[in-house]
Amino acid sequence: MSTDQVAHVARLARIELTSDEIEHYTGHLGRVLEHARQLEDLDLDDVPPLAHPYPLRNVFRDDVESSPVDRDEVLSQAPAASGGQFEVPPVLGAEA
Amino acid sequence: MTSAHVIASEVRAGTRRATDVLEDFLGRVATHDGDVHAFNTVTAEQARAAAAAIDAAAEGGRDPGPLAGVPVAFKDNLCTRGVATTCSSRMLEGWQPPYDATVVQAMTAAGAVMIGKTNLDEFAMGSSTEHSAFGPTRNPYDLARVPGGSSGGSAAAVAAGFAPLALGSDTGGSIRQPASLCGIVGIKPTYGRVSRYGLVAFASSFDQIGPFATDVADAALALDVISGHDPADSTSIPAAVPDFEAALARGVEGLRVGVVSELTGSGRNGAATGGPAPGDAAGEVLDGIDADVTERVLEAADALADAGATVGRVSVPAVTYGLTAYYLIAPAEASSNLARYDGTRYGLRVEGADVEEMNRLTRRAGFGDEVKARIMLGTFALSAGYYDAYYGKAQRVRMLTRRDFDAAYADFDVLLSPTSPCVAFRFGERADPMTMYRCDTCTIPSNLSGDPAMSVPFGTGAEGLPVGVQVMAPALGEETMLTVAAALERAAPPLPKPPLAAVTGSTGAGR
Secondary structure, eight states: OOOHHHHHHHHTTOOOOOHHHHHHHHHHHHHHHHHGGGGOOOOOOOOOOOOSOOOOSSSOOOOOOOOOOOOOHHHTSSSSSTTTOOOOEEEEEEET | OOOOHHHHHHHHSSSOHHHHHHHHHHHHHHHHHHHOOOOOEEEEHHHHHHHHHHHHHHHHHOOOOOTTTEEEEETTBBBBBBOOOTTTTTTTTTTOOOOOHHHHHHEEEHTTEEEEOOSSSGOOOOOTTOOOTTTTOOBTTTBBOOOOOOOOOOOOOOHSSSSSSEEEEEESSTTTHHHTTTSEEEEEOOOOOOOOOBBSSSTTOOOOOEEESHHHHHHHHHHHBSSOOTTTOSSSOOOOOOOGGGTTTSSOOTTTEEEEEOOOOOOOTTTTTOOOOOOOOOOOOOOOOOOHHHHHHHHHHHHHHTTTTTTEEEETTTHHHHHHHHHHHHHHHHHHHHOOOOSSSSSOOOOOSSSSHHHHHHHHHHOOOOOOOOHHHHHHHHHHTTTTTIHHHHHHHHHHHHHHHHHHHHHEEEEEEEEESSSSSTTTTTOOOHHHHGGGTTTTTHHHHOOOOEEEEEEEEEOOOOEEEEEEESTHHHHHHHHHHHHHHSSSSSOOOHHHHHHHHOSSOOO
């Protein structure tokens, strides 16, 4: 695990990090991934992946009306809201 | 300390008021939670109103329910409408959910009284509560030691006598390990047995809600109340809920109990579990499981044999790889689940010039060190070029675990192992991430398989601290698991109460 990889992953995960922090996480993630090399010895080609412990499929519910959570109650907990909607900064940059 | 059973029966019978019960427990919280720090929020006023309503129902001849007047503590990642639900993170500090989790509704409908919200490792990522943004919870048995985690606040609350019951969540051992370290009972039900609706998601294919209690009967009572199909959780199993309490008195005669070789050494006295039994096999014992813990597990196995069970050793080889697989899959799922904390809909926002900068600065300020590390680890494990080598391979190990458990359950009704490889440790003692993650060695396999497992106190280890034995069962096998747990509880050496409980004595009425 290199510092460049950690910087890349931090960008993907949208977490702002300083260069000191990138160093710190490079060590942390490196130790976990080093341990993960244990799996390299395993021959798992004939073992299918398991994504979920209990085999439920096609889970349906009856198509009946129910009351949603209250919109104003939800928006009252948002960092910013107006006109019944969440409010965010410009998506395409403030100067556009 | 009074059990939930005693409180509920007395409140239902009208011989004791829910209001008086509540004040006893609130008094203990006021006296001791400054030391223990089990709670993020104590909901005293709301609880007083709820207790008064229970008393009014009882006086009016209406049954307040099977948990009438029983104070309950909820882990602070269970949504409670209008009551702060923080996940012990700066990210959600002060956030008030617009709805109740299904389990919160179920407990309340059964007459339980919410007394507060308990501390946890931030977003349930940890095994000590040291990763809480609001400071750690301390173990009631020794305030210099951790209570375990991530549901450390719930476990400490029950052990300290702040509430007879608590709910927590278990993704890799977060109910069972703190129950073990705090000397109480903790159950992780079958994945899907209990609705996860309203549980703040960490790793959705592992997360499961379950109860903490001071004894097996109270834990079974709470499990009865929270189990069952919920249309609001599409992973909830549409199966009938058995009468869990009826399982307690059944006895273990004829049951086949397998001691998991990889997690349990032979102890000082060699083969404590007797001669060969069906499926008998020796696997290589994993490093890092303390001898005092192993001794208690072997004594527990002997106790079950004395009670009429057939006991043997069984190898479940995939448990050797469980920790590694878990610490790839769980962060991968977390990286997706925690993408929602972006400063838009709830919790913290740090302003930025555009949306992406706002996201990055918010997540920098809102998440603690361990949460950031796991999100990045998961993002890496899912990223192009590494997916097959890490996430894909870990999912195949998960299937291997499922198969190895299936093979073990062909020969045994339940499996036995330590819950935690060690007794409660001191703060800072396991600061290295892999050292901390190894706390979950024995508990993770049941999260990978989705099977039920629970921790039962069985004597003490180093420094007189509690040891928990883990009982595992096949999917939907909670009844057999509880039968065995109840037998272990009957055979267990008496466990001293935490010192702070001894100092203040009884909470008043009751036994």
